[in-house]
Amino acid sequence: MTNCLHHGVKPPCAVLHHLPEGFLDCPADQLMQLLPGPTLFDLPGRDPRPLFISTLLHGNEDSGLNAIQTVLRKLGSSELNRSLLLFIGNVRAASQQCRTLPDQLDYNRIWPGTKIIDHPLVAMARWIFDYASHLRPIASIDIHNNTGFNPPYGCVPKLEPHFIALARMFSSYIVHFERPLGTHTAAFSSLCPAVTVECGKAGKESATQQAIRLIQSCLDLKAFDCQLGAPEKIELLRTYAIVKPPPGTSISFDGQGADFIFRKDIDRLNFKEIQPGEVFGFVQDQFYKLEIFAGDGLDSPPGEYFDYINGEIRLKKAAIPAMLTCDPQAVELDCLCYLMHRINLDGVRLSS
Numbered sequence: 001m002t003n004c005l006h007h008g009v010k011p012p013c014a015v016l017h018h019l020p021e022g023f024l025d026c027p028a029d030q031l032m033q034l035l036p037g038p039t040l041f042d043l044p045g046r047d048p049r050p051l052f053i054s055t056l057l058h059g060n061e062d063s064g065l066n067a068i069q070t071v072l073r074k075l076g077s078s079e080l081n082r083s084l085l086l087f088i089g090n091v092r093a094a095s096q097q098c099r100t101l102p103d104q105l106d107y108n109r110i111w112p113g114t115k116i117i118d119h120p121l122v123a124m125a126r127w128i129f130d131y132a133s134h135l136r137p138i139a140s141i142d143i144h145n146n147t148g149f150n151p152p153y154g155c156v157p158k159l160e161p162h163f164i165a166l167a168r169m170f171s172s173y174i175v176h177f178e179r180p181l182g183t184h185t186a187a188f189s190s191l192c193p194a195v196t197v198e199c200g201k202a203g204k205e206s207a208t209q210q211a212i213r214l215i216q217s218c219l220d221l222k223a224f225d226c227q228l229g230a231p232e233k234i235e236l237l238r239t240y241a242i243v244k245p246p247p248g249t250s251i252s253f254d255g256q257g258a259d260f261i262f263r264k265d266i267d268r269l270n271f272k273e274i275q276p277g278e279v280f281g282f283v284q285d286q287f288y289k290l291e292i293f294a295g296d297g298l299d300s301p302p303g304e305y306f307d308y309i310n311g312e313i314r315l316k317k318a319a320i321p322a323m324l325t326c327d328p329q330a331v332e333l334d335c336l337c338y339l340m341h342r343i344n345l346d347g348v349r350l351s352s
């Protein structure tokens with residue numbers, strides 16, 4: 001038994017040592033029929049140091065589930081090369097095809113390092129973290145989708161060679177982040193190289209194939225190769241500002257009347273170097289302004305990123321957006337976008 005350390009203590013989530021019948025073909029919105037709730041699978045492999053995979057922390061982001069199902073289906077009855085800890089998160093939100101239900105916490109803000117205290121989900125996340133830490137994972141991968149058009153990219157909380165090497169196995173776009181607090185990847189970065197991978201939009205266009213390759217490579221990995229390759233093969237970025245419409249204001253992406261009317265192809269700007277003057281949309285009222293919050297690497301506020309001239313919202317200084325979406329609900333739950341700049345491997349900001 002690998003969980004003897006917890007013998008006698010009822011785990012705060014289901015812990016299973018086998019896959020239930022039908023799991024490998026089960027779509028995310030049907031998982032409730034197979035799993036009692038958030039579930040940690042502890043599956044044995046030849047090398048006992050596990051790979052940790054986390055997915056469905058956001059219920060409507062199913063690329064990670066599809067990827068791990070594909071990997072395990074291919075494996076058939078063969079033994080895993082490496083033990084696998086697989087955490088399937090918010091199955092209740094998944095059943096409703098929602099990121100997070102109104103009565104829930106965001107499952108990617110509950111991990112050690114979070115500011116939230118005294119909540120059963122925070123206790124569950126701490127318990128899973130402790131469980132994993134005893135098994136000394138070789139790496140941790142948390143798999144997500146986003147709602148806008150983004151290329152596949154990896155997010156790392158540390159610019160250490162093993163973290164970059166892990167993220168590079170997924171994509172050449174690598175984003176360094178320190179906020180938000182309480183993410184799975186930030187917590188696991190104290191145990192092992194850890195990455196959040198963003199597979200683009202859920203569905204047909206998603207980067208599920210890249211996620212499959214990443215999982216397979218990590219299961220077969222003997223050790224990390226720290227050869228980063230030529231630096232020009234990596235696009236290293238950091239979020240300097242997080243952009244949100246003020247609370248209580250309305251937004252639209254289809255030209256319909258709202259306090260903020262954003263252009264309908266706005267998500268096509270993601271990961272492109274956008275120059276000053278680019279129009280993001282329009283404001284109905286000259287007093288409305290987008291709120292700009294500090295991203296990472298800043299002690300002081302990031303300053304103004306937009307000009308408002310004759311009702312047009314124009315970018316004021318060059319930046320690289322990410323996570324721009326045309327989904328008003330996603331904006332409400334998270335943000336309109338992140339604004340990034342290039343950095344080098346020492347974390348120093350390069351010009352735009």
Ligand SMILES: [Zn+2]
Binds near residue numbers: 057061144
């Ligand atoms: Zn997500």
